[in-house]
Structures are given as C-alpha cells and as structure tokens.
Amino acid sequence: MNSVTVFFQTTGEIIKLLMESIFWCKEALGNREKIFKQVVEIGNRTLPVAALISLFIGGVLALQSGPTLAQFGIEENIGGIVGLSFVKELGPVMASVLVAGRVGSAMAAELGSMSVYQEIDALKTMDINPIRFLVMPRFIACIISLPLLVIYMDVIGWFGGALVSSVNPDIHVPFSVYYRNLSELVDFSDVLNGLVKATIFGIIISIVSCYVGLKTRGGPREIGTSVTKAVVLSFILILVFDYFITRLLILLNLD
Amino acid sequence: MSARTDIVDEEGSDTKSSFKRNTPVAIKITKLDKSFRGNQVLRNLNMDVKPGETLVVIGKTGSGKSVLLRHIIGLEKPDSGEILINGMDVEDPEVRKKHRFAMVFQSSALFNSITVAENISLYLREHRVFQDENGIRQIVSNTLSIVGLEGKEDIMPSELSGGMKKRVAIARALAMNPDLILIDEPTSELDPMMARTIGDAILNLRKHVEVTQIVVTHDIDLAHYIADRIAVLDEGRIIEVGTPKEIDRSTNPIVRNFITTQFEREEGGTRL
Ligand SMILES: Nc1ncnc2c1ncn2[C@@H]1O[C@H](COP(=O)(O)OP(=O)(O)OP(=O)(O)O)[C@@H](O)[C@H]1O
Numbered sequence: 226m227n228s229v230t231v232f233f234q235t236t237g238e239i240i241k242l243l244m245e246s247i248f249w250c251k252e253a254l255g256n257r258e259k260i261f262k263q264v265v266e267i268g269n270r271t272l273p274v275a276a277l278i279s280l281f282i283g284g285v286l287a288l289q290s291g292p293t294l295a296q297f298g299i300e301e302n303i304g305g306i307v308g309l310s311f312v313k314e315l316g317p318v319m320a321s322v323l324v325a326g327r328v329g330s331a332m333a334a335e336l337g338s339m340s341v342y343q344e345i346d347a348l349k350t351m352d353i354n355p356i357r358f359l360v361m362p363r364f365i366a367c368i369i370s371l372p373l374l375v376i377y378m379d380v381i382g383w384f385g386g387a388l389v390s391s392v393n394p395d396i397h398v399p400f401s402v403y404y405r406n407l408s409e410l411v412d413f414s415d416v417l418n419g420l421v422k423a424t425i426f427g428i429i430i431s432i433v434s435c436y437v438g439l440k441t442r443g444g445p446r447e448i449g450t451s452v453t454k455a456v457v458l459s460f461i462l463i464l465v466f467d468y469f470i471t472r473l474l475i476l477l478n479l480d
Numbered sequence: 481m482s483a484r485t486d487i488v489d490e491e492g493s494d495t496k497s498s499f500k501r502n503t504p505v506a507i508k509i510t511k512l513d514k515s516f517r518g519n520q521v522l523r524n525l526n527m528d529v530k531p532g533e534t535l536v537v538i539g540k541t542g543s544g545k546s547v548l549l550r551h552i553i554g555l556e557k558p559d560s561g562e563i564l565i566n567g568m569d570v571e572d573p574e575v576r577k578k579h580r581f582a583m584v585f586q587s588s589a590l591f592n593s594i595t596v597a598e599n600i601s602l603y604l605r606e607h608r609v610f611q612d613e614n615g616i617r618q619i620v621s622n623t624l625s626i627v628g629l630e631g632k633e634d635i636m637p638s639e640l641s642g643g644m645k646k647r648v649a650i651a652r653a654l655a656m657n658p659d660l661i662l663i664d665e666p667t668s669e670l671d672p673m674m675a676r677t678i679g680d681a682i683l684n685l686r687k688h689v690e691v692t693q694i695v696v697t698h699d700i701d702l703a704h705y706i707a708d709r710i711a712v713l714d715e716g717r718i719i720e721v722g723t724p725k726e727i728d729r730s731t732n733p734i735v736r737n738f739i740t741t742q743f744e745r746e747e748g749g750t751r752l
C-alpha cells in the first residue's frame with residue numbers, strides 16, 4: 226500500500242474511533258468511577274510539572290517584552306500582554322504538549338501492551354467493547370481535565386509574569402498595576418477561546434493515543450514504537466489544529 | 481443438588497436469570513479456509529463437536545490450532561466456509577445472546593493492571609449479572625477453588641507463575657458460566673506436575689458445569705488424560721478424529737509419527 230492510501234485509511238480509522246467514543250459517552254454515568262480514576266491519574270501526572278513550567282513561561286514572557294515596553298514607557302501594559310499570550314496561546318498549547326507527553330504516552334503504552342498481550346482479544350471474548358471499556362473513559366477524562374489544567378496553568382503563569390515584572394529592575398511593575406492591566410485587557414471571551422482549544426486538544430490526544438495503542442501489533446519493541454508515534458502524532462496535530470482553530474475563532478469573531 | 485451450584489448459588493434471587501442457564505453447544509465447521517497475506521493456514525477444514533464433550537485438538541506447532549480457536553470464538557473471520565453453533569452462524573448476534581463463550585488464551589491474557597479477583601469478576605461486573613457484591617465474591621472464591629488457587633484473590637497477575645496465570649485464566653473463563661469453553665495450550669511450558677494439576681482442573685470443570693470444551697495442545701499425554709475425542713490437525717486440515725484409543729490405533733503415518741515422537745520424548749525424559 227502506498228503512503229497516500231495509508232494516510233486516508235488512518236485518518237478514516239481515527240475519525241471512526243472518535244465517532245464510536247462519542248457514541249459510547251451515553252454510558253459515561255455508569256462508568257463515572259473509571260472516568261474519575263483517569264482524571265485523578267492525569268492530575269497526578271501533570272499538576273506538579275505544569276506549575277513549574279507555567280511559572281517559568283510566565284516569567285520569560287515578562288522578561289522578553291517587559292524591558293522593551295519600559296523603553297517606550299508603556300511597561301504598565303505588561304500584565305495584559307502576558308495575560309493574553311498565556312490565555313489564548315501558551316496555556317492551551319503547553320498544557321496539551323504536557324498531557325500528550327505524560328498522559329498520551331502512558332495511554333498508548335497501556336493499550337499497546339494490552340493489544341500485544343491479547344488482553345483486548347480477551348475483552349472481546351467477554352463481550353466487553355474495548356472502546357466503551359478503555360477509550361471512552363480516557364476520552365472523557367481528557368475533555369474534562371485539559372480545560373481545568375489550562376485554567377490552573379493560566380493562573381500560575383500570570384503569577385510568574387507578575388513576579389518577574391515586579392522584581393526585575395528593568396521592568397519594575399508592581400503586582401497591583403500588573404493585575405489591574407491584566408483584568409482590563411483579558412476578557413472572558415479570551416479565556417473561553419483558550420478553553421475551546423484545550424478541549425479540542427484533549428480530544429486529539431486521547432483519540433490519537435488510544436488509536437495508536439490499539440493498533441499495536443507484535444511485541445515489546447512495538448509498544449515502544451507506539452508510544453513515540455502517539456506523542457509525535459499528537460504534537461503535530463496539536464500545532465496544526467492550533468492554527469486552524471485560531472483562524473476559525475477569528476472568523477467567528479470570537480477572538 | 482446438582483454440582484453446578486458450586487459456581488452459581490441457586491438462591492441468589494437477584495442474579496440475571498439467563499446467567500444461570502447452561503446449554504452446552506454443538507459446533508459444526510465446514511470447509512473453513514483462512515490465509516494471512518498469502519500464507520494459507522486453514523485449508524478446507526471440517527470439524528464437528530458434540531454438545532457437552534471435551535474435544536482435544538492436537539497438532540504440531542504452527543499447524544493452525546490457535547487460529548482455529550480464534551475463528552470459533554469470533555476473533556477472526558473465515559475467508560470462506562462456515563461455523564455453525566447449534567445451527568446458527570457464529571457471527572449471528574443471536575448466538576451471543578443465547579450462549580456465553582469463554583476462551584483461555586495461550587498467553588493467559590490476564591488483565592495486568594487489576595487483581596486476580598477483579599480479573600475473574602470482570603465479566604460479571606461489566607454485564608451487571610449480580611446486584612450485590614456477595615454473589616460476585618462467591619463466584620470468585622468458587623472458581624478459584626476449582627482450579628486449586630484458594631485465597632489468591634488479591635494478588636496481582638505479575639506476581640503469579642505461568643501455571644498459576646493459566647489457572648486464573650481458566651477460573652476467569654469459568655466465572656462466565658459458559659456454554660462453550662476454548663482452552664489454548666493449557667500446559668505449554670509447564671512442568672509435568674503442573675500439567676497434571678491443570679489437567680485435573682480441566683477434568684474438574686465437567687463436574688461443575690455442563691459445557692462443551694475444546695482444548696488445543698501438543699501434549700499427547702494431556703490429550704489422553706482429558707479427551708472424549710481427539711482431533712489431529714495437520715497443515716490446516718483435520719486428518720483424523722476419534723477417541724483416544726482409536727487415535728492410538730490409527731494407521732495414518734502423520735498421526736503415528738506425532739504419537740511416537742511424543743513417546744520418544746517421554747522416554748528420553750525418564751532416562752535423564
Ligand atoms: N494474525 C496473524 N497474521 C499473520 N499470520 C498469522 C496470524 N495468526 C497466525 N498466523 C500464522 O498462522 C500459522 C498458524 O498459527 P497458529 O498460532 O494457529 O499455530 P499453532 O498451531 O497454534 O502453533 P503453536 O502450537 O505454536 O501455538 C502460523 O504460521 C502463523 O504465523
């Protein structure tokens with residue numbers, strides 16, 4: 226098979242998995258314990274690292290733009306600049322990259338090893354649908370967790386920016402000025418914009434990682450290959466979709 | 481009281497009523513063909529299994545035994561030919577509504593992230609067979625005792641030896657109260673003592689449930705120990721079917737060859 230057919234076949238299969246996962250969401254309530262477990266798992270894997278990287282990204286944003294703004298005497302706008310970049314772009318993208326790396330990889334490994342060691346076949350013989358049993362809880366957990374993680378990272382990132390702005394002598398903007406400007410410039414629609422992106426990235430990560438995991442054939446080596454594949458494919462799709470979602474939101478005037 | 485109550489307690493009034501019924505199935509396979517990327521594995525295979533019997537399929541490695549089982553349980557689709565379960569096509573959804581099939585995989589295929597008890601009770605929970613935990617706990621401990629693993633409920637699969645995994649897999653299959661149970665290589669890679677224990681466990685099943693069993697193995701001794709009938713699979717075809725005694729008397733050179741090589745191996749083993 227040439228690569229064009231493979232591309233279309235893979236795309237088709239991923240969309241089919243997405244549709245089936247959406248279909249099985251009707252059983253979400255009965256599986257809420259499983260979903261909750263996944264959400265907790267995502268939290269455990271991401272919250273500490275997320276705090277650390279947000280703090281530093283917020284800080285570096287302030288460090289990059291602050292001194293330039295100060296040269297023109299408009300450094301009081303630093304809060305809005307850091308706030309907006311974080312909420313609309315860096316928060317969702319960084320959160321997704323983190324989730325893809327730490328959670329998507331684990332999903333691909335887990336489902337990959339279940340495929341290789343015939344656990345998926347065993348589920349089928351027990352009349353348990355693997356998509357309902359394995360994919361749907363991860364899918365919903367990602368949709369719930371990613372927006373929450375983005376809000377968490379936004380808040381810490383803003384704080385990182387505020388900290389650098391007030392401490393760095395070249396910027397020298399106190400907390401009160403920083404946060405006043407931030408609340409003036411960042412609208413609820415901007416936050417929403419970021420959360421929409423995060424939700425879509427959550428869908429991408431869970432479906433792509435589960436798809437790659439379930440398609441794993443062979444042995445332990447292939448499980449490793451699947452993990453890499455899931456992470457790389459998620460990264461690519463996150464960044465490509467980021468552009469198109471942004472474009473769409475601008476068109477819809479939600480930007 | 482029938483021995484079957486060992487698995488499902490009759491009093492459990494909140495049990496799904498269909499779960500308690502056991503009707504061993506008959507299987508008729510005709511002209512089954514299957515190839516993987518040009519490699520023809522099953523060729524025009526015909527096989528009959530009678531309700532409630534233990535049929536042992538023997539054959540050398542790579543002869544297509546696992547592929548045959550995967551067709552019967554519906555994990556593979558035939559290229560051509562048909563598999564009838566009590567007269568209904570295996571892919572007919574009605575089959576799964578009327579009967580429960582269980583399979584013990586060659587690799588055991590236990591769910592590694594959950595305990596032994598959770599493995600065994602997964603079917604019951606997911607299909608909401610019981611309203612209460614008591615019924616589930618009862619089945620878990622009953623099936624574990626049938627395979628000789630009392631009290632191992634809370635162990636993780638990774639802590640079990642290969643033979644114990646196999647027995648948990650058998651217990652897991654049994655907990656479905658199946659009408660048909662397929663067991664792939666129950667004794668491969670096990671020492672003779674353990675092979676005997678597993679053989680006993682399989683024989684024991686028949687005392688507890690009315691079930692049709694198909695057991696795949698290349699261990700001719702196990703086949704003699706547990707089989708009502710033995711089918712010999714070679715190059716994707718069933719070349720001989722009969723009771724263990726009939727197979728011993730077979731004049732087919734391939735069957736003879738298969739039996740005698742096994743005996744030589746056994747003798748070599750005792751000499752050591
Ligand atoms: N999914 C598959 N894709 C490609 N080839 C396969 C597949 N499954 C089985 N085969 C091939 O089918 C043949 C029979 O395999 P099978 O596993 O049924 O053998 P077996 O009789 O169970 O052997 P063993 O005693 O070693 O378990 C082998 O040549 C194997 O390579």
Ligand SMILES: [Mg+2]
Nearest residue numbers: 545546586664
């Ligand atoms: Mg096999």
